[in-house]
Amino acid sequence: MKRISVVTILVLMGLIAACAPAAAAPAEEAPAAEAPAEEAPAADAAVPVPPSKKVAWVASNIANEFTTGMAAHAEAVGKEHGWEVTVFNPDSDLSKQISRLENAASQGYAAIIFDPVAYDGMTAVVEEMTTNYDIPVITLHGSCSAQDLLTAFVAINIQEGGRLKMEQVAKDLNGKGDIAIMTGTEGQTTAIFITDGYYEVLPNYPDINVVFTGAGNWNADDATPLAENWLSSGKNLDAIVCNNDGMALGVRAVLQAAGLTGQIKLYGLDATPEGRKAIRDGSMDASIWVDSYAEFVAAFDIIDAYYAGEPFEKEVMIAPTLVTKDNIDQLFPDDAK
DSSP: OHHHHHHHHHHHHHHHHTTOOTTHHHHHTGGGGGHHHHTGGGGGGGSOOOSOSEEEEEOSOOOSHHHHHHHHHHHHHHHHTTOEEEEEOOTTOHHHHHHHHHHHHHTTOSEEEEOOSOSSSOHHHHHHHHHHOOSOEEEESSOOTTGGGSSEEEEEOHHHHHHHHHHHHHHHTTTOEEEEEEESSTTOHHHHHHHHHHHHHGGGOTTEEEEEEEEOTTSHHHHHHHHHHHHHTOOOOSEEEESSHHHHHHHHHHHHHTTOBTTBEEEOSBOOHHHHHHHHHTSOOEEEEOOHHHHHHHHHHHHHHHHHTOOOOSEEEEOOEEEETTTHHHHOGGGGO
């Protein structure tokens, strides 16, 4: 700005010395309109400055192989992007998760990524985080009723995963049979969306009957007694369809103990390492690959863009993949190494 002013003065002095008409002076000052262009970097003042290099991953739980893997992926991807990740585990307790979120926001974390324990009950804490702190707040894997207030939402399209899996169930059963559906934690969006996917497909197969439904809470410990109760009921079962591999592996143990492996088909979701082993040995029929590593890459790309003042997608949906014995070696060739 000062350089432009000095040049302008020198030009004016030269004009006066040459006896140019005084009216010409404003014409020479026209370039002064370019001054704001010199101040364009001032727009950078609106770009948020991260309060730290810390990012919080507030899980819904760390109760099984998949959610443990999610925590590891959060830390690994965060490190690749230059962030230090702290993992918080509320054990599927909504009040604990809200407390963890409030603490992370008030303790100077530069971003918060969380998988909501429940769809409802999150509005107040999301409003607090997004109103009082200039940091990105992102839901990952699951969603909540306050989605519109969030910086972004990243997830696998698990409803499509539910559809893919139920189509495979129908194929394996030749379109008829009795099945049980084991969901995750009641009220959690991940469980809701997966199960909704099932029920979008089932009307196309009127000869498939759902004889049991129940919540296995994402873990083998809760899945085991539930499966035992189903088997002891005396009702026919042709397949048990679980919302994740953790529960399916618990059910597998029950089927093995009862000598029913292969007689009752079994389905999971996540395609965890143990789930993939079960598909290979024939004790589980199919799963859905939920690539949580890709979810975290998308989330940290958003965080980086936020602090760079660059545009980013507010909703990122990643496609799921059906995993069966027919394609597992192509999808996971390194498993055998």
